[in-house]
Amino acid sequence: MVADYCSSIFPHLTFLATAAESVAESAEADSSLVLAGVLLSLVVIYFASKLGGEICARINLPTVLGELVGGVIIGVSAMHLLIFPGSGIDASASQIMQLLQGTTSLSPAELQATFSAQSEVISTLAEIGVVILLFEIGLESDLKELIRVGVQAGVVAIVGVTVPFGLGTAGLMWLFHIPAIPAIFAGAALTATSIGITAKVLAELQQLSSREGQIIIGAAVLDDVLGIIVLAVVGGLVKTGEVEIINVVYLVLSAAAFLIGGIWLGRLLSPFVVSLIDNLKTRGSLLLVSLGMAFVLSYVAVAIQLEAILGSFVAGLILAETAKRGELDEQIKPIADMLVPVFFVVVGARTDVSVLNPFNPANHEGLIIAAFLVAVALLGKVVTGFAVFGQPGINRWAIGIGMIPRGEVGLVFAAYGATTGALSPALQAAVIVMVILTTFVAPPMLRVAFSKGDAVPEVAGSES
């Protein structure tokens, strides 16, 4: 009992703990080395994010692009400083693990255990980072404005899902003679916008609370939900040959109940939460109660098969309506500064850009299909801006371009398609290339669109 008890609360005394553990039966990773590996990974992540971000800031590109590229450079595509376990990758491929082994002398088995534990921690920190990002985005959003632009956001979301899906599937079938199921699958991969990347760029451009920004955020949230539903439909189609109506209805209802019910209940309860916070005497009460609320809603979102980020976004929206908004926003900023770069750098680090190499003949078929998918992915989202009605003078280009970055859902499609055999290797590579290009191309385009745009000025009440 004591050995387990100690080895992880009291990780500091490395060599002693190691000695104690090697005597004991445990073959687990030494927690002080896991901590050392995590700290070293964070240092590398911060260095890459700052270097990439600063270069981009100086040449007038969004810093998030620099963080992504910084991640690519330290990741699996190039320097192998930050890599994650996966097919064929073990601790010996990680430069950080090599350094750790050089400075501490671990056995191969201990090294592998430390590598996998460290990767697990960094992955989870990245995920907590995007949860915090969406909490901050929710906190800086304006629920009333979101509801006011709700119809427009809905139109943008629906157009932005159906056009790329329809064009993509039809083009793959007619131009490339790909059978229906893989074509539908790849078409579906074109649908969902990456809310994280878009929101980060909007925040950097200080366009989060503009009318365009709120339409984009609202549409991206709905898009996310639609993407989950499309994947459920297409996934059922691949598995059983038919659409699982009950599952789809369940998802639609639970998503609606979560978004509407969550906001309604949150607004109802938020006065009690605020008065609770006011009655607490200890340090950090506002922050911990708010984070607790965000994490509970994130958990509920995962439990009903939605995404954790939807939960934290809803929590942010609710708290944005309280008197605590300004104070909380101040407190959440350093936490976001610490954790959000982890997310973007990890996304970059995991991206294997070798599928983009045109000199490798094996990539040719995929790259040709990819060129088509990228064109559809760009076009299918840009048109959404022109579907907005009743908003004279709105920056339609900015809205359309804001919906371009794919990411999350597109890659889940690629993974699911690959494992079920629905996507050929070339088609799978094409989907990955599409995700990479839309993700990396949209941030600078969005900056241009806003800079020359006829943006509606920031709505009142957005700063508190």
Next chain:
Amino acid sequence: MVADYCSSIFPHLTFLATAAESVAESAEADSSLVLAGVLLSLVVIYFASKLGGEICARINLPTVLGELVGGVIIGVSAMHLLIFPGSGIDASASQIMQLLQGTTSLSPAELQATFSAQSEVISTLAEIGVVILLFEIGLESDLKELIRVGVQAGVVAIVGVTVPFGLGTAGLMWLFHIPAIPAIFAGAALTATSIGITAKVLAELQQLSSREGQIIIGAAVLDDVLGIIVLAVVGGLVKTGEVEIINVVYLVLSAAAFLIGGIWLGRLLSPFVVSLIDNLKTRGSLLLVSLGMAFVLSYVAVAIQLEAILGSFVAGLILAETAKRGELDEQIKPIADMLVPVFFVVVGARTDVSVLNPFNPANHEGLIIAAFLVAVALLGKVVTGFAVFGQPGINRWAIGIGMIPRGEVGLVFAAYGATTGALSPALQAAVIVMVILTTFVAPPMLRVAFSKGDAVPEVAGSES
């Protein structure tokens, strides 16, 4: 490749990712469920820390005591909400894992993988929490004052190590007729102060920058290093029957080089770091550069077999001397508020207080020895305050009591003694009881000592 690529960057789509993974060969934990488990654990931790902290704040006890007790209540001793893998403990014992299984339907193997990944993440967050705490303590300390009270701190540290060690070993041999090696081992477990708990209580009492506070912090840091050296000596004695001089010399030299060299080099380089920060344009630069520095020093400390917290403390001390101190202190506070409670609640949750049960006859022998060890542990540290010279009017009781809480090192001794067979079960239980009691008793005593003390007023320059 894609499956691995996706399953962890894009953890959001739970059931899809699960489906994709169950098709693929992977048997790893689904990262979105790990995230859900981590978020739920954090909610429980925050709830326990606030409930315990608020109750303690209202009855005029230090909040950190409430956080520890809150941890005990949700942990392995009582509610089993937050538990960690160990001998005989698997996922089925964790109430959080049961809830996760109830809401998501996992196979037993997946549940076990999720449980161990989640525990790894929470343990590492707790460790990052104490790293951040010591960084904050360093940032709020005054290096010049620490150097000024250095001799006094050294006297306090040396007296506080030798008196409990000598009294404890002698008493165990003569009063309880325990053989020399176990007696030396248990005596050594009485030596090192828990810097985390003492520093947190000092911060709560706003005594961190008082002369007493700085002596306690300086002595606790030296104590920590002395504890590591004592364990190396005693550990070698147990293993080989003789003292490994070279190892001891290595530790002494590397600790001195790290503390003196780190501070010297840091002071030399800090103007460049500050001007670097001033030239960065992106958000969060001050925070990330500072954290990077803290994490690098923490890594170096682990690599040379010291503790990570020494590295972050040194980084805080160095940055406290720059013009960025105030701004950085503001930014580090919310991060500390988010992560430090995880450390204290996890310490409480891992503590099995069943060894304290007097109605269990198996505990009797251990409890009798424990009563003796506790008396020595209290006395041996209280006398240190009276060893301070040349500081008229100083609050000697506060200094002595501030050194009382054990923790880290004491429990590593217990673990090491148990796994090497140097400590009998009764003696091992007695050491654990000593650690628990000194940890839980010292915070309220310290508050009393400062409230009725003749404390020297806060030194100038401590607020910036």
